[in-house]
Amino acid sequence: MTDATAATGAPAQARRPFASLLTLDEHTKRRNATEARFKAYGLAAVLAGLFFLVVLFVSIISNGIPAFTRMVVELDFTLTQAQFDEAESQLLKTGAYQGYFVEGFDKALEERGVEVEYDAAVLDRLIGKVGGIMREFYAANPDKIGEEVVFELPTSSRVDGYFNGRLKREDVSDSRFLEASDLDLADELYEAGIIKSDFNWTFITGADSGVDNPGGAGIGASVVGSFFMMIVVLALSLPIGVATSIYLEEFAPKNWFTDLIEVNISNLAAVPSIVFGILGLAVFIQFAGLPQSAPLVGGLVLTLMTLPTIIISTRASLKAVPPSIRDAALGVGASKMQSVFHHVLPLAMPGILTGTIIGLAQALGETAPLLLIGMVGFVARGYPDSFLTGFTEANSAMPAQIYTWAARADASFYEKAWGGIIVLLLFLMTMNIIAIILRRRFERRW
Amino acid sequence: MKTMLTEADNTVATVPAAGPRDTKIKARKVQVYYGDTHAIKDVDVDLEDKAVTAFIGPSGCGKSTFLRCLNRMNDTIDVARVEGEITIDDEDIYDKKVDPVQLRAKVGMVFQKPNPFPKSIYDNVAYGPRIHGLAKSKADLDVIVEKSLRRGAIWDEVKDRLTAPGTGLSGGQQQRLCIARAVATEPEVLLMDEPCSALDPIATAKVEELIDELRESYTIVIVTHSMQQAARVSQRTAMFHLGELVEFGDTKEIFTNPTEKRTQDYITGRFG
Amino acid sequence: MVPTSHTVTAFDEDMKFLAHKIAEMGGLAERMVESSIRALIKSDIPLAQKVITDDLVLDEAQATLDDKVVQIIAQRQPVASDLREVFSTIRIASDLERIGDLAKNIAKRVVAISERGHSVNLVRGIDHIGDLALAQLKEVLDAFGSRSVTRINMVRDRDDEIDAMYTSLFRELLTYMMEDPRNITTCTHLLFCAKNIERIGDHATNIAESVYYIVTGEHLSAFRPKEDKTHKIVVDQPDA
Numbered sequence: 008m009t010d011a012t013a014a015t016g017a018p019a020q021a022r023r024p025f026a027s028l029l030t031l032d033e034h035t036k037r038r039n040a041t042e043a044r045f046k047a048y049g050l051a052a053v054l055a056g057l058f059f060l061v062v063l064f065v066s067i068i069s070n071g072i073p074a075f076t077r078m079v080v081e082l083d084f085t086l087t088q089a090q091f092d093e094a095e096s097q098l099l100k101t102g103a104y105q106g107y108f109v110e111g112f113d114k115a116l117e118e119r120g121v122e123v124e125y126d127a128a129v130l131d132r133l134i135g136k137v138g139g140i141m142r143e144f145y146a147a148n149p150d151k152i153g154e155e156v157v158f159e160l161p162t163s164s165r166v167d168g169y170f171n172g173r174l175k176r177e178d179v180s181d182s183r184f185l186e187a188s189d190l191d192l193a194d195e196l197y198e199a200g201i202i203k204s205d206f207n208w209t210f211i212t213g214a215d216s217g218v219d220n221p222g223g224a225g226i227g228a229s230v231v232g233s234f235f236m237m238i239v240v241l242a243l244s245l246p247i248g249v250a251t252s253i254y255l256e257e258f259a260p261k262n263w264f265t266d267l268i269e270v271n272i273s274n275l276a277a278v279p280s281i282v283f284g285i286l287g288l289a290v291f292i293q294f295a296g297l298p299q300s301a302p303l304v305g306g307l308v309l310t311l312m313t314l315p316t317i318i319i320s321t322r323a324s325l326k327a328v329p330p331s332i333r334d335a336a337l338g339v340g341a342s343k344m345q346s347v348f349h350h351v352l353p354l355a356m357p358g359i360l361t362g363t364i365i366g367l368a369q370a371l372g373e374t375a376p377l378l379l380i381g382m383v384g385f386v387a388r389g390y391p392d393s394f395l396t397g398f399t400e401a402n403s404a405m406p407a408q409i410y411t412w413a414a415r416a417d418a419s420f421y422e423k424a425w426g427g428i429i430v431l432l433l434f435l436m437t438m439n440i441i442a443i444i445l446r447r448r449f450e451r452r453w
Numbered sequence: 454m455k456t457m458l459t460e461a462d463n464t465v466a467t468v469p470a471a472g473p474r475d476t477k478i479k480a481r482k483v484q485v486y487y488g489d490t491h492a493i494k495d496v497d498v499d500l501e502d503k504a505v506t507a508f509i510g511p512s513g514c515g516k517s518t519f520l521r522c523l524n525r526m527n528d529t530i531d532v533a534r535v536e537g538e539i540t541i542d543d544e545d546i547y548d549k550k551v552d553p554v555q556l557r558a559k560v561g562m563v564f565q566k567p568n569p570f571p572k573s574i575y576d577n578v579a580y581g582p583r584i585h586g587l588a589k590s591k592a593d594l595d596v597i598v599e600k601s602l603r604r605g606a607i608w609d610e611v612k613d614r615l616t617a618p619g620t621g622l623s624g625g626q627q628q629r630l631c632i633a634r635a636v637a638t639e640p641e642v643l644l645m646d647e648p649c650s651a652l653d654p655i656a657t658a659k660v661e662e663l664i665d666e667l668r669e670s671y672t673i674v675i676v677t678h679s680m681q682q683a684a685r686v687s688q689r690t691a692m693f694h695l696g697e698l699v700e701f702g703d704t705k706e707i708f709t710n711p712t713e714k715r716t717q718d719y720i721t722g723r724f725g
Numbered sequence: 726m727v728p729t730s731h732t733v734t735a736f737d738e739d740m741k742f743l744a745h746k747i748a749e750m751g752g753l754a755e756r757m758v759e760s761s762i763r764a765l766i767k768s769d770i771p772l773a774q775k776v777i778t779d780d781l782v783l784d785e786a787q788a789t790l791d792d793k794v795v796q797i798i799a800q801r802q803p804v805a806s807d808l809r810e811v812f813s814t815i816r817i818a819s820d821l822e823r824i825g826d827l828a829k830n831i832a833k834r835v836v837a838i839s840e841r842g843h844s845v846n847l848v849r850g851i852d853h854i855g856d857l858a859l860a861q862l863k864e865v866l867d868a869f870g871s872r873s874v875t876r877i878n879m880v881r882d883r884d885d886e887i888d889a890m891y892t893s894l895f896r897e898l899l900t901y902m903m904e905d906p907r908n909i910t911t912c913t914h915l916l917f918c919a920k921n922i923e924r925i926g927d928h929a930t931n932i933a934e935s936v937y938y939i940v941t942g943e944h945l946s947a948f949r950p951k952e953d954k955t956h957k958i959v960v961d962q963p964d965a
Contacts (some may be wrong), residue, residue: 261531331568335631337529339581339638340558349580350570682800708804710942721807722731 016451029081057170058063067428073171074426078157079224080134080196084111091152094142105138110418119199125192132189134160164221164419166193170204173418176198184244210426215387215408221373221419224412226427228387231304232402233371233434235391239306239398240313240370245363247310248317255318256325257347283312292380294342300381300401308380324358325351357449376404405427405431408433477502477642477672478523479646483537485527492518494696496537500689505664505673507687511724514693515579517674520644524560525553525672558585561640562683565647567627569634574611577619577630578602581638593600597637605633606663612663625656628640632663636671643667645675649682661686680720684708692716739797740807743814744757744870750821751782757828758925759864762855764832765918768839776832785826790818792951809942815936817869820928820935824862827921827928834914847901851918857887858922861929863886867949870936877945880933887926894919895955911949 026032031039085108091118111128116123130137133246145152161167165185168174170193179187203359213225259265287308291297297304328351336346352359377383387403403411409427412420464608468567476681478500485493493515500506508516509649518527539546546556558581569577578598588594597598598615602608607629610621619630628648635643649657664673664686679685683690684704691701692713700713717723731737747881757776764773797803803811864880898912900921934945 198676329568331564331566332570333529334526334562334564335568335570335634337526338562338564339559339584339634340554340578341584342554343529345584349584354571418474426585500867508854680804684804709808717805720804722733722736724732 012338021222071095071425073422073427078162079205082158085155100139104141121199159298161222214389229403233404235302235397236306240309243310244313252321300386301399303398307329308376313366313370320362321359328354357446359443360445367436384408475502479540481538486534488532496698505687506689507683510693515696516693548672560642561635563645574619575615575617601633601637604636605629642672750786754821754824761828761831764835773832773835779831787822801911813939831918858926865929884930891923
């Protein structure tokens with residue numbers, strides 16, 4: 008019966024001619040070819056992306072690495088009490104120390120069997136006036152007088168550049184900064200081990216130096232500036248952003264007003280950062296009278312910029328929590344707020360944290376608005392006195408510092424800028440890794 | 454001979470009824486609007502205490518919507534508007550003085566998809582009693598959790614792993630955990646929105662058996678797409694179509710001799 | 726009464742098969758009853774033989790139908806009108822099978838009666854009650870085919886008529902036996918035939934009730950006046 012039904016029920020249809028499954032028909036071949044082509048395009052795109060990434064990394068690292076090293080003149084030196092007293096009694100105290108240094112330098116050359124002709128001026132050009140450095144040292148550490156002290160004195164930026172390849176011998180034109188013959192001495196000293204390469208701690212810990220002293224420039228102060236800004240951004244944007252999102256997503260009635268707010272938040276995320284900068288300048292500095300160049304103001308401006316990002320990502324992760332969880336909570340008689348805080352928010356947490364960290368990372372790399380509120384690089388002249396003043400004292404931030412360096416005339420600042428980029432990237436990478444770890448840690452199945 | 458048979462039928466009919474049952478939930482002229490859509494039209498129904506009432510009807514007929522009126526879950530949908538009168542124990546649940554949260558403690562709900570919280574089995578069940586302050590101490594809570602899990606007919610399967618996540622159970626176990634979670638708050642009414650639609654036949658049978666046991670203590674309303682399930686578990690059946698209550702009566706009657714042609718066509722698989 | 730078809734067309738096919746099979750069995754049973762009565766009246770032994778073999782076909786048809794019903798219940802879980810139809814189909818089939826058995830029983834008696842020979846007078850009453858029962862059977866099979874309940878009560882009324890006629894036939898045959906003891910064998914056989922025909926009428930009435938149940942979902946009122954009063958007839962009161 009059933010068979011009969013099936014037989015009569017099936018409409019009479021012309022059967023396809025027999026085709027073996029072992030041979031591909033034209034249509035299938037074309038389809039497969041299209042698919043293969045598409046895959047090839049995709050792979051090519053990925054490879055192109057990878058290529059550019061590699062180029063970027065190689066150039067950043069090769070350009071930036073020299074910023075982390077510097078050439079120093081290493082010299083054993085012993086200052087006797089008599090010499091100290093004598094120098095301190097003279098009118099040109101640093102000049103006296105300079106004299107001692109030249110003596111010590113001669114001695115070191117002799118010990119290592121280096122025979123080069125030079126005059127004091129060459130030394131000035133190679134390592135600058137070291138008398139001041141020595142005097143400061145002995146004034147600060149009087150107990151070291153009479154003992155042998157190893158001095159590591161940074162060479163001038165040109166010598167630095169010569170050794171790390173930035174400066175070619177044939178490009179050197181004699182000037183008051185460097186003469187071509189000086190490089191012979193430098194080479195000799197290098198071979199004798201008096202000039203050698205060293206890790207540039209100053210770059211990590213130092214503050215911005217003057218335009219004429221690239222060797223003394225460091226990014227440390229700007230890192231601190233950025234750090235204070237991030238504290239402000241995190242402390243303001245996370246609670247405000249999350250609270251806003253929860254309200255809009257879970258509690259707000261759906262009407263034209265909330266729609267308007269929503270549209271505006273989305274649009275705000277696309278507003279160029281410089282607009283926020285000028286807003287910060289007008290509102291926080293000119294109107295509210297907050298100190299210029301302060302990380303507090305920078306943080307406020309970046310908070311404005313980060314908020315849309317955090318709100319959008321938080322709302323997305325709240326939306327991603329399945330409604331069944333909300334239903335379950337409401338179903339057992341939880342209030343709206345209990346359902347949100349006991350169930351929805353914990354599930355949305357990984358997304359919220361990731362969004363926040365991505366937002367912070369964006370803020371960390373932001374330059375334009377900072378320039379407008381005066382957080383330019385050369386402001387970072389030192390560390391804040393205390394934690395609290397760290398918010399209000401004029402400082403710079405990493406990207407602004409990098410921008411300032413890149414804009415300077417002296418070519419050795421250029422490599423500082425690249426070095427700064429490496430530091431910045433390290434921070435961003437760390438933050439992203441933290442985001443990934445948090446995501447893994449908090450992620451739960453439902 | 455014939456007379457004898459009819460008499461036998463009558464005796465069978467009176468067994469599940471066990472005397473007249475009280476009306477627990479009364480709905481009069483209930484209307485539900487979703488924005489401009491008139492989702493429920495003029496529904497009048499009396500749901501009996503200690504009995505299972507099944508809501509059947511084709512998709513989009515409003516049976517789930519009506520179910521969600523009974524514990525005001527529709528409140529969470531902004532555009533939904535409920536008119537008419539629904540009373541539980543003669544108290545209007547849409548009265549301004551009624552807090553829906555308090556209502557939902559009294560009217561528990563089990564959903565279509567098993568939706569345990571991503572927490573431990575223990576915490577899943579303990580959550581309701583905790584937020585309603587039903588347990589004075591940890592020991593009290595332990596007692597409630599065990600009792601609820603027993604009521605949910607899942608105690609034996611989970612008693613050794615109460616700290617394991619509820620989401621790690623099988624679908625049927627999850628659904629029984631959700632039922633245990635619902636009964637933990639000591640509700641009087643249990644609403645079930647297609648509780649077996651995501652379960653395999655064995656798990657379905659277990660849940661149906663459980664529903665039959667729970668009938669002794671609760672007023673149970675179940676929405677189901679499976680006519681057979683409605684026939685198996687319920688004493689009364691309400692048939693919805695296009696937002697109207699087409700027919701409401703004894704399940705036996707509906708499945709052997711429905712009065713309305715729409716019911717007849719729907720349950721025999723002729724809806725078109 | 727089947728205005729729309731099932732969404733699952735195979736279900737419709739199954740239900741059609743049942744109705745078809747019942748019609749087929751009904752036709753066969755009807756023919757068997759008719760043939761057996763004709764064979765009885767005309768002492769047509771080959772025709773009687775035919776009826777006896779036909780019963781096998783009827784039994785087989787019932788078995789097929791039972792299998793189909795079991796399959797439908799297992800596969801389709803019929804409810805409401807479908808359930809009533811499937812359930813009643815079993816009962817109708819078993820009624821028809823019983824009717825076939827009764828016809829076969831009459832046919833078997835044809836051999837015994839025709840050996841002795843009998844007068845036309847003796848079988849005239851049988852002919853008449855047989856016509857009534859046959860009309861009855863036709864009527865219920867039509868009612869089943871058209872799912873109409875308008876004539877169901879008529880069927881029941883006519884069954885009362887058959888019962889009344891059986892009672893009078895009973896008396897008549899009793900009278901013949903008392904008149905001439907040589908008639909006793911023939912008349913006893915005829916009495917059984919008459920009883921069989923009366924029972925065929927009862928089965929037809931059962932079928933009518935089943936049809937009524939299919940269509941309305943209700944049982945016909947249980948009270949049914951019995952016109953078969955033969956159980957009260959006693960021999961020492963011949964004209965009671």
